[in-house]
Amino acid sequence: MPAEELEPLRGSAASGGPWAARVRGGGSSIRNAALLAGTLAVLLIAPYLNPSRIISRMDEAYDRIPAVSGALTAASLLSSGGGGGSGSADAENRELKLQIARLTAMLDGQKKERDEAELKRMEGIRLAAAASTPSAATAAARELATVASGVNLSSGSGGAAASRADSSGTLGPLGADAARRLADNRNDARRLYRLTHGLIQSRCNSHGIILVTFVNYQRCDYAFTWAGHVERLGLKNYLVGAMDGKALQTLVGRRIPTFDMESGLTTADYGWGTKNFRQLGLRKCELILSLLRAGADPIVTDADALITRDPTPFIRRLLPEAQVLVTSDHLMSTDDPASESLEEPTRASNSAWNIGYFYLHHSALPAIAHWKAMCEENPTLWDQNLFKDIFKIGRLRFTSAQGVPDVVVKKRLFLGYNGTVTIGIFPVATFCSGHTYFVQRMPQRRGVLPYSVHTTFQYSGALGKTHRLREAALWLDEPAYYDPPGKSFLTYAPAIRHDLFRASGQMDVATHFHAVHLQLVQLRAALLLAARLGRILILPPLACGLDRFWAPHNGTIPGSATPLPIFPCPADHVLDLENGIHKQNGPIEELLREFSFLNNSRLPDAVRHSIAFPDAPRSLSEAELAPLRASTARVLSLPAMPDLYKTLPPVQAEAAREKYKVFTSMWCCSKPLTPKSAGHVFYDLFWDVVPHTDKFRRRFDAPWVPTFGP
Numbered sequence: 001m002p003a004e005e006l007e008p009l010r011g012s013a014a015s016g017g018p019w020a021a022r023v024r025g026g027g028s029s030i031r032n033a034a035l036l037a038g039t040l041a042v043l044l045i046a047p048y049l050n051p052s053r054i055i056s057r058m059d060e061a062y063d064r065i066p067a068v069s070g071a072l073t074a075a076s077l078l079s080s081g082g083g084g085g086s087g088s089a090d091a092e093n094r095e096l097k098l099q100i101a102r103l104t105a106m107l108d109g110q111k112k113e114r115d116e117a118e119l120k121r122m123e124g125i126r127l128a129a130a131a132s133t134p135s136a137a138t139a140a141a142r143e144l145a146t147v148a149s150g151v152n153l154s155s156g157s158g159g160a161a162a163s164r165a166d167s168s169g170t171l172g173p174l175g176a177d178a179a180r181r182l183a184d185n186r187n188d189a190r191r192l193y194r195l196t197h198g199l200i201q202s203r204c205n206s207h208g209i210i211l212v213t214f215v216n217y218q219r220c221d222y223a224f225t226w227a228g229h230v231e232r233l234g235l236k237n238y239l240v241g242a243m244d245g246k247a248l249q250t251l252v253g254r255r256i257p258t259f260d261m262e263s264g265l266t267t268a269d270y271g272w273g274t275k276n277f278r279q280l281g282l283r284k285c286e287l288i289l290s291l292l293r294a295g296a297d298p299i300v301t302d303a304d305a306l307i308t309r310d311p312t313p314f315i316r317r318l319l320p321e322a323q324v325l326v327t328s329d330h331l332m333s334t335d336d337p338a339s340e341s342l343e344e345p346t347r348a349s350n351s352a353w354n355i356g357y358f359y360l361h362h363s364a365l366p367a368i369a370h371w372k373a374m375c376e377e378n379p380t381l382w383d384q385n386l387f388k389d390i391f392k393i394g395r396l397r398f399t400s401a402q403g404v405p406d407v408v409v410k411k412r413l414f415l416g417y418n419g420t421v422t423i424g425i426f427p428v429a430t431f432c433s434g435h436t437y438f439v440q441r442m443p444q445r446r447g448v449l450p451y452s453v454h455t456t457f458q459y460s461g462a463l464g465k466t467h468r469l470r471e472a473a474l475w476l477d478e479p480a481y482y483d484p485p486g487k488s489f490l491t492y493a494p495a496i497r498h499d500l501f502r503a504s505g506q507m508d509v510a511t512h513f514h515a516v517h518l519q520l521v522q523l524r525a526a527l528l529l530a531a532r533l534g535r536i537l538i539l540p541p542l543a544c545g546l547d548r549f550w551a552p553h554n555g556t557i558p559g560s561a562t563p564l565p566i567f568p569c570p571a572d573h574v575l576d577l578e579n580g581i582h583k584q585n586g587p588i589e590e591l592l593r594e595f596s597f598l599n600n601s602r603l604p605d606a607v608r609h610s611i612a613f614p615d616a617p618r619s620l621s622e623a624e625l626a627p628l629r630a631s632t633a634r635v636l637s638l639p640a641m642p643d644l645y646k647t648l649p650p651v652q653a654e655a656a657r658e659k660y661k662v663f664t665s666m667w668c669c670s671k672p673l674t675p676k677s678a679g680h681v682f683y684d685l686f687w688d689v690v691p692h693t694d695k696f697r698r699r700f701d702a703p704w705v706p707t708f709g710p
Contacts, residue, residue: 118370118393119418125370171199171257179253193248193260195241195287200294203257205237208297208362209312214241214261214287215303219462220250222303225469227256228476229306241287261287281383284355285372292365302356304465305454306474309430314340314451315359321408324367324391324416324423325359327431327454328352331560335427337446342412343425346398349414351559353388356454357431367391367417394418426451434458438468438570439547440562459548459665463582464572470594471570473601481589482603489593489607490530492616492638494522494540501545501565504556509670509681509706512545515565516574517687517704519543520664524685525644527660530591532620533628535636541595544569552671552679568595572665574683580662580695598635610634619647645686657686661695670708678709 172178172192204210211230215223223240230238241261242248251258261283284300291298299311305327315325317340325342330351334344360368371390375383397404397415404415413424429442430450435457436442443450453474455465469475500515501507519542530537544566546555556562571577571594582588598608612633617624628636645656661684669679686692687704694700696710 121373122366122370122393122418122420125366125373128369172252174252174255174257176253179249182249182252193242193252193258195239195259195261195290197294199239199259200291200296203237203239204296205235205312207312207316208295209237209299209315209359210291210296211235211238211299211301211307212241212287212291213301213303213305214243214284215247215251216243217246217250219303220247220254221466223247223251223256224254225474225476226301226303226306229308229474233307233310235307235310243283282372282375282379284383285368285375288360288368289365289372292360292362292368295362297359297361299357299359300355301358301452302454304469305357305452306469307452308474309449309451311359311451318342318411318413318424319361321405321411321413321422322359322424323361323364323421325426326423327354327357327426327433327452328428329354329433329456330425330428331433331435331440331557331562333427333429333436333442333561335429337429337448340430341427343427345396345412345414345423345425348425348428349396349398349423353384353425354433354454354456355384355387356456357426357452364421367421370417391416391421391423396423434468435557435560435562438472439566440560458570458572460572460575460577460579463578463588464570467572467577467588467594468570471568471596473596473599477602479602479604482597482600483607484536488535488633489538489597489635490526490533490535490638491538491598491635492522492526492540492641494519495640496543496567498543498565501543504562504564505554507545507555507564509546509667512667513681513683513687513706515543515545516683520574520683520685521643521645521688522641524656524660525641527663528620528644528648528656529617529641532625533636536591536593538593538597538635539571539595541568542571542574543567544573546667548573548668550668552669571595573667574665575663576665580664584662585659607634611637613637613639616640616642617644618642620644621647657689657692660685664695673708681706681708 173181200210213223213226227238227240238257240251240256240258242251242258243261245262248258248260288298288300291300299307299315301307315322318325328343328348328351330343330348332347334347335341367390371383371387374386374390375381378386394417397419398409400406400409402415403419408415408422411424413422415421416423428436429446430448430452432443432450432453433456434454437450437453438455439457453469453472455468458464458468460467466475470477495518497515497518500511502511519540523540526537526540545564547553547557547560547562547564547566549557555564566573575581577588581591585591597603610633612631612635614628614631614636616638617628645653648656664683664685666680666682670681672679682694682696684694684700684704686694690703691699691701698707698710
C-alpha cells in the first residue's frame with residue numbers, strides 16, 4: 001500500500017511528510033489552479049444552489065487568489081494550448097479575476113432580487129398570519145363546537161362526555177380500554193384526539209411553554225423514552241403527536257398525552273433525505289403553526305432529542321427579548337459556563353441550526369408561516385436548511401452598529417428575518433448534539449446535567465441511536481431487558497493498549513486500527529464464548545484513537561475540540577449494529593448489552609448481586625467450559641479474554657468467520673488517493689488470520705494493513 005497511508009494524519013500548514021503533501025494537494029501552483037477552476041465551477045452552478053451561502057464563500061475565495069500564480073497557472077490548465085510566458089500567464093490570471101468578479105456581481109444581483117421578493121412577501125405573510133390567528137377563546141370555542149359531536153371512548157353515552165372533555169381543555173381518554181375502543185371506532189373516535197386550541201392551552205405551563213414531539217408507529221419506543229424523561233422531571237406540559245392510527249392507539253394505551261396528526265406517510269422508518277422525510281418536514285411546519293396560533297410558546301423536538309432537564313428556567317432568563325432559540329451542530333463551545341449563556345452568535349450562527357430541538361415564542365408566527373410557504377414551494381429541499389434561510393432574509397444582525405438593541409446583544413441574541421425576530425443559539429455543551437454529548441462529552445467534563453441530548457452524529461441507523469442512549473443509561477427499556485427470563489450474562493475486563501494512543505494531530509491511521517483490532521480479538525473470543533454458554537454478552541468499553549465522520553479529517557472533525565483518544569468510544573463507531581449484527585444475526589437484544597449495563601439504576605438486584613468471578617477458559621473445549629456452565633450466577637465476570645478463536649478446529653473456525661465477519665463497521669475518512677476513490681477503511685474482526693476473506697470477499701494472503709474501500 002502507499003507509504004503515505006501509514007503516515008500520521010497531519011493537517012497543519014507547518015506539518016511535513018508525505019501525508020501532509022497529499023492532504024494539502026501538492027504545490028502552490030496546483031492549489032491556485034484548483035482554486036480558480038473551482039471558483040468558476042461553483043459560480044456556474046450557483047443558480048442551483050443556496051445563494052445565501054455562495055456569496056460569502058466566493059468573497060473568501062476571491063480574496064485568496066494570488067496576484068501572480070506559480071509556474072503552473074489555472075489559465076494554463078484551462079486553455080487548450082500550452083506554453084506561454086509569465087506575462088501571458090499574468091494577463092490570463094487578470095482576465096480570470098475579471099470573469100469571477102463579473103459572475104459574482106451577477107450572482108449578487110440575483111440574490112438581491114430574491115431577497116427583495118421575499119421581503120415583499122413578508123408583509124403579506126404577517127397580515128395573513130394575524131388574520132388567521134383569532135383570540136384563544138374564540139378559536140377554542142369554534143373548535144370545540146366541531147369536536148363536541150364526536151364518539152365518547154370512555155362510555156357509550158356519546159357527545160356529552162366528549163364535549164365536556166374538550167371544553168375543559170383536557171385530553172381524550174387514555175389507557176388500555178380507550179386504546180381498544182379506538183381500534184374499533186378509528187375513523188370517528190380519533191376526532192377526540194384533534195389538536196384543539198383548548199387542548200394546547202391546557203397543556204402549557206404557567207409561562208405558556210409546551211413541550212411537543214411526534215412519532216409514527218415504528219418509533220413509538222422513542223416516544224416512551226421521551227415521555228418517560230419528561231415525567232421523571234415532574235413536567236406535565238407536554239404532548240406527543242401520533243402520525244398514524246397505530247401510533248395513536250399505542251400511545252393512548254400507554255397513557256401518554258397524545259393527539260392525532262395523521263400524516264399519510266409510512267409507518268416504517270422515514271429514512272433521512274427520502275421523500276417521506278421531506279414531507280415530514282412540512283407536517284412539522286403545520287404542527288408548529290397550530291401551536292403558535294393557539295398562543296403557545298412551544299419547544300418542539302425530534303423524538304430522539306431527549307429532554308433531560310427542565311428548560312423553562314433557562315428560557316425565562318432570555319425573555320422577553322428571545323423569540324427563537326435553536327440548537328446547533330456547532331462542535332466548539334463558545335458559551336460562558338459560569339452564567340449559562342447562549343453561544344457567541346457571530347461564530348455559532350455559521351454552523352447548521354438543528355431544529356431537532358428549538359423554542360419559538362408565539363410572536364414568531366409570521367416567520368414560521370413564511371417557512372411553511374417555502375417548504376411547500378421547495379418540496380425537495382430540507383426543511384431545516386429552509387428554516388435558517390428564512391431568518392437570513394435581510395441578513396443576520398449582531399451588533400449595536402447594525403441596529404441591535406444593547407439588551408439583545410448583552411444576552412447573546414441577534415436579529416434575523418429582516419431585523420424583526422430575535423434569535424439565539426442554545427449552548428452546545430448543555431443542549432447537546434450526539435457529538436458534544438457522546439464523543440466530546442462536554443457536559444460530563446464540566447460536571448453539569450445537560451438540558452437535552454439529541455442522537456445526531458451517529459451511525460448504524462435507528463439502532464445506533466438506541467444503543468448510544470443505552471450506553472448513557474438514557475434509554476428506558478422494558479423490565480425484561482434488564483432481567484430476561486431464562487437468560488444470563490457474560491462480561492470481561494478488556495486489555496486496552498493505551499500506550500498506542502497519541503494526541504490529536506499525532507495519531508496515525510495504522511496505529512489506530514492496530515489498537516482497535518487488538519480489542520476486537522478479545523471481543524471475537526467473547527462472542528464465541530457467550531454463544532457456547534448461551535449467555536448475553538455485555539460489550540466492553542471501546543477506545544478509539546481517531547474520531548469518525550462522513551468526510552476526510554485529521555483525526556478529529558474540523559471545528560471540534562475532541563480530545564483523543566475517545567474513551568469510551570461509541571460502539572457504532574466500530575460495530576455495524578444495525579445491518580451486520582441485528583439484521584443478519586437476529587435481534588441484538590438477544591446477543592448483546594451495552595458496556596454500561598451493570599451500572600444502570602434500572603438493573604434489578606436479582607441480577608446486580610448475582611455475579612461470579614471465574615478464571616477465563618483456555619479454550620472452547622467442553623472440559624474448559626464445564627465450570628462456567630455449572631455456575632448459576634446471573635453474571636459471569638472474567639478477568640481477561642484470551643484469544644479463544646485460535647483454539648478452534650478448522651471447520652469451526654471457518655464457520656465462526658462466516659458468522660462474525662459482518663459484525664464490524666468502518667472508519668471514515670482519510671483524503672482519498674484519487675478524486676473518485678474511497679477514503680474509508682473497514683475494521684476486520686479476523687485481521688490477524690492469514691489467509692482470510694473479509695465480508696466483501698477480499699482475500700488477504702499477507703498480514704492485514706489499512707486498505708481503502710470498497
